[in-house]
Amino acid sequence: MELQEAIINRRSVKNYTHDMQIDEEKVMSLVELATYAPNHGMREPWRLVYISKEKLPEFANEVAQAAFVNDENQQEKYINKVTKVGGMFVILSKRDSRQKEDLENQMAIGTFIQNLMLLIHEAGMGSCWKTPEFIFKPKFRQIVGAFDDEYVNGFLYVTEKDAKVKVMNRKNKSLISYW
Numbered sequence: 001m002e003l004q005e006a007i008i009n010r011r012s013v014k015n016y017t018h019d020m021q022i023d024e025e026k027v028m029s030l031v032e033l034a035t036y037a038p039n040h041g042m043r044e045p046w047r048l049v050y051i052s053k054e055k056l057p058e059f060a061n062e063v064a065q066a067a068f069v070n071d072e073n074q075q076e077k078y079i080n081k082v083t084k085v086g087g088m089f090v091i092l093s094k095r096d097s098r099q100k101e102d103l104e105n106q107m108a109i110g111t112f113i114q115n116l117m118l119l120i121h122e123a124g125m126g127s128c129w130k131t132p133e134f135i136f137k138p139k140f141r142q143i144v145g146a147f148d149d150e151y152v153n154g155f156l157y158v159t160e161k162d163a164k165v166k167v168m169n170r171k172n173k174s175l176i177s178y179w
């Protein structure tokens, strides 16, 4: 697959209306490839926690209770939605007390996840990076096993491709100025 094609046609899959299956073994091999992302000082600031299709109902149930306390309606909606995806990662990254290194780590996470999303696209699957409010809750951090020196950067849902998702054209206003 051409790189330009992959960059333009990779899409965030946001419809979870049917039960999806993915090639987990393939996805795991893509994670290792994605780590060839640039990262300053070779700090490799990333860590992923994988929730397999099989584990999703139990995980979704725990997360729903922590995220939507006393709101059974929301809990049920959440569980119904996320258990449809093929599997998901929780994205974690190293916190650094030094401002420069901390910023570099966060930028490296973006390059790593973009690599992974492009590779997933090339392998015929879909994905979506998700950052719901509840990822900052201590209870959620505890459920996913985040260490004290880690940020939670969200989820990466791994899905089937969704042929109906359209390319959101970029505005590219003031993209480049000349000095």
Ligand SMILES: Cc1cc2nc3c(=O)[nH]c(=O)nc-3n(C[C@H](O)[C@H](O)[C@H](O)COP(=O)(O)O)c2cc1C
Pocket: 010, 011, 012, 013, 014, 128, 129, 130, 131, 132, 154, 168
């Ligand atoms: C850091 C980050 C966080 C995101 N969080 C969410 C999210 O919480 N929910 C969601 O539906 N999409 C989320 N997205 C996906 C973007 O909304 C998506 O990239 C955008 O709609 C453009 O679509 P495309 O990826 O298909 O080009 C996130 C993307 C990034 C890079």
